[in-house]
Amino acid sequence: AIYVGGESEPARQLAARHGDVFFINGRPLEQTVELIEDLRARPRERDPLRFGLSAFVIARATDAQAHAELEHLQALIDAERRPESSSGTDPKTRMYQVLADQSRVGSNGGTLAGLVGSYGHVADRIHAFHEAGIDLFMLQFQPLESELDRFADKVIPNFR
Secondary structure (H helix, E strand, O other): OOEEEOOOHHHHHHHHHHOOEEEEOOOOHHHHHHHHHHHHOOOOOOOOOEEEEEEEOEEEOOHHHHHHHHHHHHHHHHHHOOOOOOOOOOOOOHHHHHHOOOOOOOOOOHHHHOOEEEHHHHHHHHHHHHHHOEEEEEEEOOOHHHHHHHHHHHOHHHHO
16 A cells, blocks of 8 residues: 655645545644545546555543643643744644644644544544545553553543
8 A cells, every 4th residue: 555645736646646545634623634635636547545644642531631631731731832843744744734824733733633632522522534535553551551541541442
């Protein structure tokens, strides 16, 4: 399988012509749907293009607990941010232009996909993205091991 990503028009053209899976940076559902519709409308001589989404997950027993953790992680990021340091992203790239003014935790859109909330809310959001056409999820967690365990115990059972 050929995985393609990128926000630019050339990247979208490449994905439509030659890709098998197009990976989308985390973003709200409505913007994800717009991007999927754009790519599905393009001429293609292969099997239908599939879609993946990068997203950062913060799942807790309640929405309030999840949003408190989001605020905590955002505060850590803000404390480390210095005006003289770069984000490591070329400001000329389409991804930088799309995400530059967005507050988020995680890379490639991170929490912009809205997978922050109660276990049920996170499961519902994943279902909504799947219904919109997302087949693959590349999820981020912090700290990795304990949050993966939490996700496996509390969110994954919603899909069985």
